[in-house]
Amino acid sequence: MNSRPWVLGIIGLLLLAFPFLVPSDYYRHILIISLMWVVIGSSWNLLAGYTGQVSFGHAVFFGTGAYTAGLCVTKLGISAWWGLVLGGPVALLVGLVIGWICFRLRGPYFALATIAVGEIFRLVAIAWRDFTEGMEGILIIQTYRSKVPYYYLALLLAAGCILAIHLVMRSKWGYYFVAIREDQDVAEAIGISTFRYKSLSLMISSFFTGVAGAFYMNYMAFIDPHVVFSLHDVSIMAILVGIIGGVGTLWGPPLGALVMVWLQETFRSSFFGLLPRWVSEAHVLVFGLLVIFVIRYLANGIVGDWAHIKQLIFRSKAASFSTGGDRS
Amino acid sequence: MTYFETQHLTKNFGGLTAVNDLSFAVHQGEIFGLIGPNGSGKTTVFNLITGFYPITSGAIVYRGGTIHGLPTWKICKQGIGRTFQVVKPLRRMTVLDNVVTSAFNRSSSKAEAVAKALEVLDFCGLRTRQDQPAKGLTIGDRKRLEIARALATGPDLLLLDETMAGLTPQEQAEGVELIRKIRDSGITVIIVEHIMHVIMNLCDRILCINYGQEIAAGAPLEVANNQAVIEAYLGKE
Amino acid sequence: MEMFIQTLVSGILIGGIYALIGIGMTLIMGVMKIINLAHGQLMMVAMYITFVCHQYLGLDPYFALFIAMPCLFVLGAAIQKYLLNPLLKVDSILPENQVLMTVGIGMVLTEVMRFIFHSDYRSIETGYSSTAFYLGGISFNLPMFVAFGIALLLTLGLFLFLLKTDVGKSVRATAQNMDAAMILGINAHWITILTYGLGSALVAAAGTLLLPIYYLFPDIGGPFTLKAFVITMLGGMGSTVGAIVGGVVLGVAESLGATYIAMSLKDAVAMVIFLLVLIFLPGGLKKLTKV
Numbered sequence: 001m002n003s004r005p006w007v008l009g010i011i012g013l014l015l016l017a018f019p020f021l022v023p024s025d026y027y028r029h030i031l032i033i034s035l036m037w038v039v040i041g042s043s044w045n046l047l048a049g050y051t052g053q054v055s056f057g058h059a060v061f062f063g064t065g066a067y068t069a070g071l072c073v074t075k076l077g078i079s080a081w082w083g084l085v086l087g088g089p090v091a092l093l094v095g096l097v098i099g100w101i102c103f104r105l106r107g108p109y110f111a112l113a114t115i116a117v118g119e120i121f122r123l124v125a126i127a128w129r130d131f132t133e134g135m136e137g138i139l140i141i142q143t144y145r146s147k148v149p150y151y152y153l154a155l156l157l158a159a160g161c162i163l164a165i166h167l168v169m170r171s172k173w174g175y176y177f178v179a180i181r182e183d184q185d186v187a188e189a190i191g192i193s194t195f196r197y198k199s200l201s202l203m204i205s206s207f208f209t210g211v212a213g214a215f216y217m218n219y220m221a222f223i224d225p226h227v228v229f230s231l232h233d234v235s236i237m238a239i240l241v242g243i244i245g246g247v248g249t250l251w252g253p254p255l256g257a258l259v260m261v262w263l264q265e266t267f268r269s270s271f272f273g274l275l276p277r278w279v280s281e282a283h284v285l286v287f288g289l290l291v292i293f294v295i296r297y298l299a300n301g302i303v304g305d306w307a308h309i310k311q312l313i314f315r316s317k318a319a320s321f322s323t324g325g326d327r328s
Numbered sequence: 329m330t331y332f333e334t335q336h337l338t339k340n341f342g343g344l345t346a347v348n349d350l351s352f353a354v355h356q357g358e359i360f361g362l363i364g365p366n367g368s369g370k371t372t373v374f375n376l377i378t379g380f381y382p383i384t385s386g387a388i389v390y391r392g393g394t395i396h397g398l399p400t401w402k403i404c405k406q407g408i409g410r411t412f413q414v415v416k417p418l419r420r421m422t423v424l425d426n427v428v429t430s431a432f433n434r435s436s437s438k439a440e441a442v443a444k445a446l447e448v449l450d451f452c453g454l455r456t457r458q459d460q461p462a463k464g465l466t467i468g469d470r471k472r473l474e475i476a477r478a479l480a481t482g483p484d485l486l487l488l489d490e491t492m493a494g495l496t497p498q499e500q501a502e503g504v505e506l507i508r509k510i511r512d513s514g515i516t517v518i519i520v521e522h523i524m525h526v527i528m529n530l531c532d533r534i535l536c537i538n539y540g541q542e543i544a545a546g547a548p549l550e551v552a553n554n555q556a557v558i559e560a561y562l563g564k565e
Numbered sequence: 566m567e568m569f570i571q572t573l574v575s576g577i578l579i580g581g582i583y584a585l586i587g588i589g590m591t592l593i594m595g596v597m598k599i600i601n602l603a604h605g606q607l608m609m610v611a612m613y614i615t616f617v618c619h620q621y622l623g624l625d626p627y628f629a630l631f632i633a634m635p636c637l638f639v640l641g642a643a644i645q646k647y648l649l650n651p652l653l654k655v656d657s658i659l660p661e662n663q664v665l666m667t668v669g670i671g672m673v674l675t676e677v678m679r680f681i682f683h684s685d686y687r688s689i690e691t692g693y694s695s696t697a698f699y700l701g702g703i704s705f706n707l708p709m710f711v712a713f714g715i716a717l718l719l720t721l722g723l724f725l726f727l728l729k730t731d732v733g734k735s736v737r738a739t740a741q742n743m744d745a746a747m748i749l750g751i752n753a754h755w756i757t758i759l760t761y762g763l764g765s766a767l768v769a770a771a772g773t774l775l776l777p778i779y780y781l782f783p784d785i786g787g788p789f790t791l792k793a794f795v796i797t798m799l800g801g802m803g804s805t806v807g808a809i810v811g812g813v814v815l816g817v818a819e820s821l822g823a824t825y826i827a828m829s830l831k832d833a834v835a836m837v838i839f840l841l842v843l844i845f846l847p848g849g850l851k852k853l854t855k856v
Contacts, residue, residue: 054661056602056668101844111661112600112794113843116836119791123833172438175429181658182418189378189412190481191404191433231787236668243665248420248658285676291669292648299657420658 065213091210580816
């Protein structure tokens, strides 16, 4: 337990020094994207892992944030950086409306409604050319050529998001969120307005996801409806980041983000060019197999099942020792 | 002013009338027993009082105001706590966190909620279990936790739904003691129970229902010797 | 006016196929209480099976029903037995464990098909693909009409199975209350496998019937999964009759939307219906009839 602050401190220092330790823009890019997924995965986890309301459509909030930033440029004629300020609140409003519709009902309605709204947004973004430029997407000019400023911004967002969720989970809200996840009847009976607190959780979650979307617009300088409202590459990816790392844990999604982005890159680049090209086409297949494997065998993710994993490793060691002993 | 009463309370589920024109009053500071054979509507009455089901007709009056139609959590805020017949611990939380969550109901800070929770755990004899996850508790401790969680919301009126079922005689005796202590601390109690000696020991007054209707009411001995009550439980000869 | 009736007719005809998709989904939802987010992808697999049968074996798509349906039955049953049922024993934080699993299954099915057939658009040419007959000035596309007829027959068959046979009655009992069904000696484990197989076979039929009038590529599954749950939701989750009505309503709404609003927003129609139902009619159409 005492080693915890030390470990955190060392990881923090390493992350701060990373751009100087690793001059490669490629690895900087991968870490920037990972940090962005830390934000999205942690936000998804607040709602799904802690509050028990599984969203299958976080692309709604991500895309809303990204388009808010993009439209700042094309419609308002102001810098896309305003998107970092506006993206969160706009996504939060979208979340509020979805929550207002769905959280009065129990059951799978919320999960389904998030997919439906995501699809509607995507189709509207494609069809409403005057407003969104349709499939041509929005292209802006990057502010910095260097990756370093983006890296520190992403690091700040990720750290801010984790800290915010940590603080929320230690407060009354956090207790209420988990109570709702565990049993909604009990939550109501002990004085919790499940509707209000589910909405609160969704608002925080959609806010941070919207900020991440706005960051994406600024960093990548290009978005189109298929990229930012993608069911697979955003919504499902958010779920994967959450469940691989471990739902309902603070450090699960950050770990999951690293694992997933690294895995995605490995496959996209066909194991860094070591394997034939067709491997790069298999990355979604690998994601799918991973979902199946993790849900079947690692239901609580790497962090959640850590004790279990450790036990497996040690037991197999212990077993090999004992068989060795038997033989002699 | 009556402390708590139901007036012509009725609940239909489709064609089935689970509670039928039921009126009863509870006085402040008493332990009021609600008994009846299986399926007679006792738990439904609790679910109506706490707003889990909307009532079909009638009224529920608590401290001078009607409370039917309010959402469940507001009824809890008004001071009515309840336990569930089938215990529902918040499984992946520790015993302490279970109780802290309810203690937030009347606390303005986390420190206050924790202090209140520890006090309630002491009161219910669960202090030694505070760091265990709730899913690992024995049935006896789960029932205690159910009561502790309801108490931590700071209720004025407590509804206990078969908190003794499945307990050993020793645990039952402790349970009776705990409920007495709760009443002595100023909380009014309505208790649904099957175990007759518990009811006879604890209650000031009893209401017996069958098919959602009153069949007898009064002092424990009176009700227990009432012909209609005996018939409801054992059938007609 | 003629255009309106024409639109209505093609909407109803396609609605028959949609109903078939919806019934499969409803069946699975009723028994397992989960949303099958691999539903459209299962249909896509069936369409590829039909495609192969037609392209390489020269089989008529309607005959391919006898191959695609059993294949998908086995596939669905295997998914339930080896992937979904084991999850019941896993203690997980997320209640939607099984639903997430179906998402993974859907992704794998899509990608495996992409691996084999690549992302190319395919369609099949039959002698009757564009044949139509006229009735009072309204044209009836022949394959659509036949598909509607077969969908109707399959639905009738399913109802007979559910209402008249012992196994069918067990399925209904399990849907109403799994615990009680198990106490009465029904092997609920087996029933869930049968149900998922049956649901898959039904959606397979829908896919096969759709192929002569539609195109095919691996990503077609996702949109149809969405359609499937819109239908289910419209009908009021778990109601088979509701799913039929929901299917027809969706078919008509889509074809009206395509004619009178914009072809490109045809897919959005389903989503908008979904949200409207969610807001104004949370119990689905069932609520209107069975208060």
